[in-house]
Amino acid sequence: xxxxxxxxxxxxxxxxxxxxxxxxxxxxxxxxxxxxxxxxxxxxxxxxxxxxxxxxxxxxxxxxxxxxxxxxxxxxxxxxxxxxxxxxxxxxxxxxxxxxxxxxxxxxxxxxxxxxxxxxxxxxxxxxxxxxxxxxxxxxxxxxxxxxxxxxxxxxxxxxxxxxxxxxxxxxxxxxxxxxxxxxxxxxxxxxxxxxxxxxxxxxxxxxxxxxxxxxxxxxxxxxxxxxxxxxxxxxxxxxxxxxxxxxxxxxx
Amino acid sequence: xxxxxxxxxxxxxxxxxxxxxxxxxxxxxxxxxxxxxxxxxxxxxxxxxxxxxxxxxxxxxxxxxxxxxxxxxxxxxxxxxxxxxxxxxxxxxxxxxxxxxxxxxxxxxxxxxxxxxxxxxxxxxxxxxxxxxxxxxxxxxxxxxxxxxxxxxxxxxxxxxxxxxxxxxxxxxxxxxxxxxxxxxxxxxxxxxxxxxxxxxxxxxxxxxxxxxxxxxxxxxxxxxxxxxxxxxxxxxxxxxxxxxxxxxxxxx
Numbered sequence: 120x121x122x123x124x125x126x127x128x129x130x131x132x133x134x135x136x137x138x139x140x141x142x143x144x145x146x147x148x149x150x151x152x153x154x155x156x157x158x159x160x161x162x163x164x165x166x167x168x169x170x171x172x173x174x175x176x177x178x179x180x181x182x183x184x185x186x187x188x189x190x191x192x193x194x195x196x197x198x199x200x201x202x203x204x205x206x207x208x209x210x211x212x213x214x215x216x217x218x219x220x221x222x223x224x225x226x227x228x229x230x231x232x233x234x235x236x237x238x239x240x241x242x243x244x245x246x247x248x249x250x251x252x253x254x255x256x257x258x259x260x261x262x263x264x265x266x267x268x269x270x271x272x273x274x275x276x277x278x279x280x281x282x283x284x285x286x287x288x289x290x291x292x293x294x295x296x297x298x299x300x301x302x303x304x305x306x307x308x309x310x311x312x313x314x315x316x317x318x319x320x321x322x323x324x325x326x327x328x329x330x331x332x333x334x335x336x337x338x339x340x341x342x343x344x345x346x347x348x349x350x351x352x353x354x355x356x357x358x359x360x361x362x363x364x365x366x367x368x369x370x371x372x
Numbered sequence: 373x374x375x376x377x378x379x380x381x382x383x384x385x386x387x388x389x390x391x392x393x394x395x396x397x398x399x400x401x402x403x404x405x406x407x408x409x410x411x412x413x414x415x416x417x418x419x420x421x422x423x424x425x426x427x428x429x430x431x432x433x434x435x436x437x438x439x440x441x442x443x444x445x446x447x448x449x450x451x452x453x454x455x456x457x458x459x460x461x462x463x464x465x466x467x468x469x470x471x472x473x474x475x476x477x478x479x480x481x482x483x484x485x486x487x488x489x490x491x492x493x494x495x496x497x498x499x500x501x502x503x504x505x506x507x508x509x510x511x512x513x514x515x516x517x518x519x520x521x522x523x524x525x526x527x528x529x530x531x532x533x534x535x536x537x538x539x540x541x542x543x544x545x546x547x548x549x550x551x552x553x554x555x556x557x558x559x560x561x562x563x564x565x566x567x568x569x570x571x572x573x574x575x576x577x578x579x580x581x582x583x584x585x586x587x588x589x590x591x592x593x594x595x596x597x598x599x600x601x602x603x604x605x606x607x608x609x610x611x612x613x614x615x616x617x618x619x620x621x622x623x624x625x
Contacts, residue, residue, distance in 0.1 A: 186594060209586075209594045227566055229584050231577065240565045268562060277556035278563075280598045280611075285549035285563050286570040287585030288614045289542045294579035294621070296538035303530035309521060310531075310538050311575055312493045313481055317539040318571035322564055324484065326547035331482050332540030333462075341439060341462045345533045353617050358533075360613055361541045364606055368547070 120146040121259055124174065126192055127183035128152035130230035131206050135183060135263075136161050138238040144262040148177050171195045178255055181206060181224055182215075190214045193221075202252050208279030212246055212272055222247035222256055225275060226264070229286050238263045244270035244278065295354055327368075334365035373399040374512055377427065379445055380436035381405035383483035384459050388436060388516075389414050391491040397515040401430050424448045431508055434459060434477055435468075443467045446474075455505055461532030465499055465525055475500035475509055478528060479517070482539050491516045497523035497531065548607055580621075587618035 123145050125132050132150070136158070139145045147166065151174065152158055155167045168174070176198055182205045184192050189205045193216040196203060203215055204222040215221035223246040228236065243260040245267055247253035253269070260267040270278065293314065297307045320329040333341040342362055349355045376398050378385050385403070389411070392398045400419065404427065405411055408420045421427070429451055435458045437445050442458045446469040449456060456468055457475040468474035476499040481489065496513040498520055500506035506522070513520040523531065546567065550560045573582040586594040595615055602608045 185589075186591065209597060227562060229566060229570055229573065229582075231573065231582060231584070236569065242562045242565060244562070266562075266565070270558075274556050274558055276597075276601055277552050278558060280601055281549040281552040281558075281563060282566055283585055283587075283598065283611070284545045284552070284607075286566050287583070287587060287618070288610075289545050289567075289570055290574070290579055290583050290585075291587075291614055291618050291621075292537045292542050292545070293574050294583065296534040297579050299530050299534040299537070303527050305523075305527055305531060305534075307578075309480060309495045309497070309519075310534060312495060312519070313535055313539050314542075314571050314574065316489065317482055317542055318567050320482065320484065321543070321546050321567065325560075326543055326550050329482075329484060330540070330543050330547065331484070332536055334536075334540060334544075336438075338439065344462060344529075345536065348529055348533055353620065354537075357541075357613060357617060358536070360610060361544055364610060365540070365544050367606065368544075 120144060121179065121255070121262070122146050122148045122177035123179045123181060123259060124149040124151070124177050125181045125183055126151040126196075127181075128154055128157040129183065129185070131226065132183040133157070133161060134230050134236060134238065135181065135206075135226075138263040141238075142262040145259060148175060149173070172197055174198060176201055178202065179204065179259055186210050190216070193219070202255060204247075204256065208244075208275060208282060212248075220248065220252055222252055223270075223272075223275065224256055224260065225270070227278065227282060229290075239265050242266040242268055244268050244275055246271060246275065292357075295357070298351075299354075330365065332365070334362040335369065337366060337369065373397060374432065374508070374515070375399050375401050375430035376432045376434060376512060377402040377404070377430050378434045378436055379404040379449075380434075381407055381410040382436065382438070384479065385436040386410075386414060387483050387489060387491065388434065388459075388479075391516040394491075395515040398512065401428060402426070425450055427451060429454055431455065432457065432512055439463050443469070446472070455508060457500075457509065461497075461528060461535060465501075473501065473505055475505055476523075476525075476528065477509055477513065478523070480531065480535060482543075492518050495519040495521055497521050497528055499524060499528065545610075548610070551604075552607075583618065585618070587615040588622065590619060590622065 139147045150162050151168050158167050180203045186207050189210050201219045203219040204224040212223050225244040226241045228241045243264050245256045300307045392400045403415050404421050411420050433456045439460050442463050454472045456472040457477040465476050478497040479494045481494045496517050498509045553560045
């Protein structure tokens with residue numbers, strides 16, 4: 120069994136704890152949190168600690184805290200030459216304190232505490248400084264997921280930006296769709312099959328092949344009608360910019 | 373059996389033909405197309421016509437052509453007092469020639485010829501001028517879909533704009549994600565589970581509850597890092613505008 124401890128009790132930490140509980144290959148040794156009450160339902164009480172001095176040497180310590188806190192937290196660990204990784208898409212591996220061996224264990228997914236998730240399908244992006252450390256990370260990752268990737272820091276940056284576009288920004292467009300429905304006495308449910316199919320399509324078609332709509336067709340009449348329908352300046356601006364971007368894309372092809 | 377004819381041979385027409393073929397409640401009487409060769413694999417040859425004078429009186433004629441062509445096509449129909457509908461989200465019901473009874477039969481979905489689709493899950497938005505005509509449309513819609521809605525022209529406009537946001541624009545963001553992957557030697561496959569989960573989440577959470585990411589957290593450091601990572605001006609502008617929109621949204625809550 121590989122011994123793993125986790126620092127953190129937020130979304131990612133909680134999902135990792137649940138995933139490790141389902142595999143016999145990992146022994147979850149300790150979980151550090153300043154808010155132990157968040158963990159009472161997930162971890163046996165004697166494994167929860169709130170004092171860095173109590174952290175035991177294990178095969179791997181995973182820091183799953185907010186980006187800003189990673190450097191501070193890693194500096195507090197009193198162990199030495201311990202393999203320590205963080206789970207962030209946007210923080211450099213070197214943000215981790217140099218007294219320990221370091222790496223990255225980045226599950227590329229959008230986590231909400233209230234929403235269960237099948238970890239087996241989540242790509243885990245791994246980075247380490249030695250082959251031996253990489254193998255430890257790979258074993259841990261493969262115990263909970265079917266998809267692992269070796270991703271260097273530069274690639275991880277690109278991936279994180281791409282993830283913002285295809286997930287955070289996409290969700291914001293869902294929100295605008297929801298607003299337009301509310302304003303017109305329509306149930307957002309009407310849009311849900313369309314949202315599902317739009318995501319399904321690019322599992323087999325490229326986004327270029329999958330593109331449809333007035334901008335793609337250069338249907339200026341419909342575009343004009345939509346712009347005059349929209350009364351919210353912010354929605355209008357987003358409509359204009361994305362329409363222009365799709366049109367420009369069409370010209371490049 | 374309800375007798376239905378279709379005018380058109382594009383995406384929507386082809387998907388409708390396939391859906392009607394699966395139900396015993398509909399008899400597809402004729403399909404009109406200027407390009408009959410597109411239909412040879414879908415419709416028995418004797419049902420394909422290219423002359424408007426050959427159109428027979430039926431319970432319903434569905435015009436499934438591009439938005440611009442709807443008015444022209446409906447004027448060519450030589451029948452009178454025939455129930456004629458179009459399938460467009462953005463064209464007014466009154467665009468249909470007044471010599472016939474008219475209505476709208478708008479399946480709210482993104483269609484690609486090369487991608488099969490389960491019509492049962494597609495919401496069909498219906499509009500008619502009399503209760504009797506509405507009942508015909510409802511019967512036809514219910515024979516191929518589990519979800520039908522009575523949507524008036526103003527609501528349909530809103531719905532079409534909303535659909536552009538949650539489908540066409542969303543797909544364009546997928547495309548930008550794809551570009552960022554290509555530029556950094558990453559497979560777009562890494563992003564696919566994230567895309568799926570982002571769409572799945574809002575089936576049970578509201579988009580506001582589902583929102584995550586640096587803009588939602590007001591994580592200015594990550595936002596700055598992302599902007600300096602992006603070299604393409606267009607991508608940068610989209611990143612800025614959508615980030616600002618998410619930030620402004622947070623302030624309203």
